[in-house]
Amino acid sequence: MAKVLVIYHSQQFGDTKSLAKALAEGVRDAGVEAEIISTNERCITLDEFLAAGGVALGTPDYFSYLAGTIKTFFDDIYLWDKSGESVKGKPAALFFSHGGGGRVREPFEYLADKFFDHVGETVESRRPTGDEAKQKCRALGKELARKLK
Numbered sequence: 001m002a003k004v005l006v007i008y009h010s011q012q013f014g015d016t017k018s019l020a021k022a023l024a025e026g027v028r029d030a031g032v033e034a035e036i037i038s039t040n041e042r043c044i045t046l047d048e049f050l051a052a053g054g055v056a057l058g059t060p061d062y063f064s065y066l067a068g069t070i071k072t073f074f075d076d077i078y079l080w081d082k083s084g085e086s087v088k089g090k091p092a093a094l095f096f097s098h099g100g101g102g103r104v105r106e107p108f109e110y111l112a113d114k115f116f117d118h119v120g121e122t123v124e125s126r127r128p129t130g131d132e133a134k135q136k137c138r139a140l141g142k143e144l145a146r147k148l149k
């Protein structure tokens with residue numbers, strides 16, 4: 001079965017990274033392969049995106065918006081779509097970390113809904129990341145994996 005890409009940006013404290021790891025654990029618990037990709041380290045290629053069965057996307061709230069590298073990922077999908085690639089409709093789970101504002105939810109879900117089949121409820125975590133948010137991410141990972149089966 002195709003794997004899940006867990007794609008995230010994390011830079012300040014590692015909050016979003018810990019959510020990404022919990023979500024990937026949930027995917028694996030459900031018997032599906034998960035690959036964690038930090039957008040601080042590299043971009044997602046078209047070929048690996050097309051091969052994925054689903055994605056999980058995580059960002060910190062930066063000025064009530066997505067981190068730049070995650071926005072770039074959405075820009076890439078838009079351009080792939082415009083060039084005729086079949087990129088729309090994959091199942092996707094969303095999660096984000098914030099410092100008390102959390103207004104990134106609206107633009108994040110708006111962009112995701114353009115390209116993905118949004119799975120479950122977006123997990124929101126006010127930093128510092130606690131066990132409850134990690135458990136929610138783990139459950140969301142399981143829900144996403146079940147969508148692939």
Ligand SMILES: Cc1cc2nc3c(=O)[nH]c(=O)nc-3n(C[C@H](O)[C@H](O)[C@H](O)COP(=O)(O)O)c2cc1C
Nearest residue numbers: 010011012013014015016060063064099100101102
């Ligand atoms: C440049 C920058 C802008 C931020 N803007 C917001 C914001 O608008 N609202 C908010 O709630 N938190 C904001 N934060 C706080 C981060 O969202 C929060 O610390 C988050 O948990 C960091 O995640 P990370 O440790 O994965 O990088 C901002 C942090 C940075 C570095």
